[in-house]
Amino acid sequence: NAGVTQTPKFRILKIGQSMTLQCAQDMNHNYMYWYRQDPGMGLKLIYYSVGAGITDKGEVPNGYNVSRSTTEDFPLRLELAAPSQTSVYFCASSYGGTGRETQYFGPGTRLLVL
């Protein structure tokens, strides 16, 4: 299994541009998550999904959108990039959302908005 994969690894955007961060998992996990990590700030949850067709906001959803058309994929969309969205973005997945389910993380996408 490849686990959780993310593309691209690094991207530079101009203010106002849009892009989609891709995330895929091959572990047949129901739950998927998007986090952003800023220096010294830990991980903040942006959006999550408990299954195909179901998404919900996390702690910092503003400026982002997600979709979950399949179990495997959970893309994150930035419509109008802003400098405040410069961050490292991590996708994660787990079989369930409570109890003893472990979240597995992808390698991250580094985004710079200039």
Place this chain on the structure above:
Amino acid sequence: GQQLNQSPQSMFIQEGEDVSMNCTSSSIFNTWLWYKQDPGEGPVLLIALYKAGELTSNGRLTAQFGITRKDSFLNISASIPSDVGIYFCAGRSSGANSKLTFGKGITLSVRP
């Protein structure tokens, strides 16, 4: 919202030394997790704790779930250079679809 406190932000130790980290919260959690993040990588789960008072080891790592459910501790014994990285604690409270709350992380440096 819920917050987890980890301090200090950075720790510097000599190879071979033991190191302890703790994580505290004003809220009760039912699950405590410790993750390590290597440079340029995503976090990887080290130890998971599910019961107050639980003490669990993973090689040179030992973690404990505090009795009050408001704290957890991670100990690394006989540190080696590859222990370098950021160590995050994370907690989950009860309830359906309860999400993880992460601490800000502690950056550990190990001097050879």
